Amino acid sequence: MYTFDFLDAKHGDCFLVRWGTSDERVMLVDGGPGGVYRASLRGRLQQLGTPGGDAPPHLDVVCLSHVDDDHADGLVRLFRDMRQAQQDGDALPYAVDALWFNSVEELVDKRAPGLSASVKPLLERAATDAAVAASYQQGRDIRNAAGALHLDGNAPFGGPLTEGAEATLGDLDVTVVAPDEAALEELEERWRKAKQRGDPDVITAAYSDSSVPNLSSIVLLLRHEDRTALLTGDARGDHILTGLRDLGLLDDSEPLHVDLLKLPHHGSDRNVEAGFFEQVRADHYVVSADGIRHHHPNEDTLRWLVESRAPDDEYVIHLTNHIPFAEEELTRLSEGRAFDVDVREPAEQALVVTIGDRP
Template structure:
């Protein structure tokens, strides 16, 4: 058995891999969705798919953005509540994978220090930070909270992972019949990201000093280059999980892990990075990384998935010219526009969405 359950996560991500046998299934959860998602969809999905008091072999936080981490924090808080109340734990968690900010992006401690300084500068003049910076600032704190909750609950974090950092590697981590290949980030990418963040924060500090009222306008989307990228293999099938990583970083990480052949990779399922944003991918990426099924977790927020991204997928070269499937958590305006501009029957694709008010949609790779 090998299945991917795409859990409704609105504008975020929440994915459950099930493998093993129907009588003895095993499960890995990747991300938990944004605020409110645990109660609305993640908890009922886990109850249905894993069962009450069921076990998760692993929980993976791809990165600390709110639309990925908050549902996991709520899950751990619910488990803590069960423990404190003396109830049977609703979900048993064997381990967590999470790259801490200090060990990956901010090894020198300078990024957090400069970010705190910028926040204090703006507080003194009563000027708010931009949304992207706030999400990053609080996301770092939520990453700390995740680790503290895990420690309190006795859940190991990054057990067996060298130096407590998940980096692209050629040797997979095995969970019975399942292989998890870590395909990102790699060390040069993290070093680049630390430099980029410091440069940007220092520049922002100069802007604040000159005119604090321009600070919000100087905000930019901080890259999600530190996302953990995983290639899951089982029963001769494969799933590429990308978090919010950028396309060139994904390809570079796959190369580091020795997973590319002539610069290309075909997988059965590709979770499209960053909810289908066109800032994180290109047509060339979908030419190099192809799939039979593309997963897009988005609800139209920020215009995601972007029409450009959808067209790149549909018009990308395909092995043996086979039809493809777009599995979407929500039918957005851009998906409707895609179907109008590039009719599925003419362009060899179908669109699947969760039935009715279902909490998830299942992709079966092996029964």
């Protein structure tokens, strides 16, 4: 079994990866923005517990792709519930083994040890900006909760999850594709510039123009029994391609084929170009978005995806929510083409994609 449950994460990401034959193992990736924990995630996790049993739902690992509200809020709340129970002396609501997560500071320090500490006063001044403050606070909340709950950290990778780091979780092979070296370099440059100028606005700008989420997002390639999924967070397409090339997973001879591709950054047209889809192909393309707060997925992104494939190629484009403008564009694109569209109905708890049956 190799199954993905994409929850209604509104404009963010929140999904489970389940695999294994006798013992089901579970990874939770991201927690969605405010409201998602209570509306979707908590209920879905409760179903993982053994019916009638005392054992709480078990998660082998929780992975936060990057610290940004639309990915982090639900995890802050999940860990807050666990901490509350711990402080009250109650049974913990979930059994979580490990947390995989990079703080921006760790990523900056990976290339330039000590740089993040010297920029910290600027970062704190930049935190008068709401986006910076939220991200900074959420990162700290999650790190503190993980410490208090004695969760295992990034140890299987020997440090931050960056390009080339690998781990195995039962019979799931995990390869980190990004942050790639170029992304870490760009992040370091931003922090150096802030330090040289002594200007917190350099940090604020790095958050508000989306470069921090784009550059720090963890991209995972998961392989279970020869089936692969590429989970891209909010990374930028060029960094994903660079990471794949650096790791020898992609060359000029042919595109990389994966069974499932979660589109980067909710299908934004700012994170990918047409060439991205020429180089990464999938049987299942998943867009986690609701089209309300942001115009995601963008029509251009969908067109680039579809035009990268032959008309008689069979594949499925999955949407976690009904999004009228995206569905209209897909209907238009589907003329004379063989792909299918699958949309989670509002009453369904999750968009479930099982890899194994080729479409």
